[in-house]
Amino acid sequence: MPSHLTTLNNGQTIPAIGLGTWQSKPNEVARAVEYALKAGYRHIDCAWAYGNEKEVGEGLRASGVPREEVFITSKLWGTYHRRVEECLDQTLANLGTTYLDLYLVHWPIAMNPNGNHPVMPMRPNGNRDIDESWDLIDTWKGMEAMVKKGKVKAIGASNFSQKVLERILPTAEIIPAVNQLEIHLYNPQLELLDYLKSKGIVPQAYSPLGSTNSPLLTDESATEIAKKRGLKSTSDVLLGYLLAKDIIVLPKSVTPSRIESNLTGALEAHSVLTPEDIKILDGVAAGGKQKRFIMPPWGIDLGFDNWPVPTK
Numbered sequence: 001m002p003s004h005l006t007t008l009n010n011g012q013t014i015p016a017i018g019l020g021t022w023q024s025k026p027n028e029v030a031r032a033v034e035y036a037l038k039a040g041y042r043h044i045d046c047a048w049a050y051g052n053e054k055e056v057g058e059g060l061r062a063s064g065v066p067r068e069e070v071f072i073t074s075k076l077w078g079t080y081h082r083r084v085e086e087c088l089d090q091t092l093a094n095l096g097t098t099y100l101d102l103y104l105v106h107w108p109i110a111m112n113p114n115g116n117h118p119v120m121p122m123r124p125n126g127n128r129d130i131d132e133s134w135d136l137i138d139t140w141k142g143m144e145a146m147v148k149k150g151k152v153k154a155i156g157a158s159n160f161s162q163k164v165l166e167r168i169l170p171t172a173e174i175i176p177a178v179n180q181l182e183i184h185l186y187n188p189q190l191e192l193l194d195y196l197k198s199k200g201i202v203p204q205a206y207s208p209l210g211s212t213n214s215p216l217l218t219d220e221s222a223t224e225i226a227k228k229r230g231l232k233s234t235s236d237v238l239l240g241y242l243l244a245k246d247i248i249v250l251p252k253s254v255t256p257s258r259i260e261s262n263l264t265g266a267l268e269a270h271s272v273l274t275p276e277d278i279k280i281l282d283g284v285a286a287g288g289k290q291k292r293f294i295m296p297p298w299g300i301d302l303g304f305d306n307w308p309v310p311t312k
Helices: 026-039 053-063 084-095 136-148 162-171 190-199 220-228 234-244 256-272 275-282
Strands: 005-007 013-015 043-045 071-076 102-105 155-158 178-182 202-206 248-250
Touching: 026 043, 026 053, 026 256, 053 084, 071 084, 084 136, 102 136, 102 178, 136 155, 136 162, 162 190, 190 202, 220 234, 220 275, 234 248, 234 256, 234 275
Parallel strands: 043 071, 071 102, 102 155, 155 178, 178 202, 202 248
Antiparallel strands: 005 013
């Protein structure tokens, strides 16, 4: 059962439900991708930094689904902001494809490419080792070059606040197609969503169900709405709520039953949730439950609300 489609600002369509692969172990992710594609998913979300793209590629091939029927996203890592094409070429080789449907800047921060670690260079104080001489505008130019070369169909942002987007938009030849963010019941980012809509940038939600042992799955408001609407689980409401707000959702799982239920449950919830339900869910975080799960120690101000004060 294919998920419904969202249209990007370049006219391309993207399935509104994708399989997330972050923290999926190498010996699990190939089977998860294979199963998801056989179950009806047509959108796989990857990243160079996840370290499992070879296995994702194995799952793609094992599924038997033709490459051109699958929307594949990956992301440029921070130590490669000066070498966009080099990072992309590694991803393409790992996945076993000649192009990506969407390529994102994973975080809007360049890290020292010659630091003490190839993926996560650190400073003595525990913050990430940031390449302060590099300008994000030049990263975006490198991304645009990949579209012009035909290696990616669309480019976008990830973890970009309004402040960061306003850094690149004045000189951008290509407006980001999407902005992938931590969006869920407890971190709805309502103001940023309004801004993205005004710019024609589609929001994507990573960790839409929260993190491991997430409190979202037992939230009283979402659970009550699930019961009222005859839905099988609270997670259906959590995903359907985002879909109803035109947000692409990327739930991660390696469990076949959960992979399937995330797809069917989200679509069912999307079809039965009412405007009143959405209004109630929009107010949950503001009622005292605002919470982020993903907050790397960048040591600089990213321009997000509810982010820890940076320490030098």
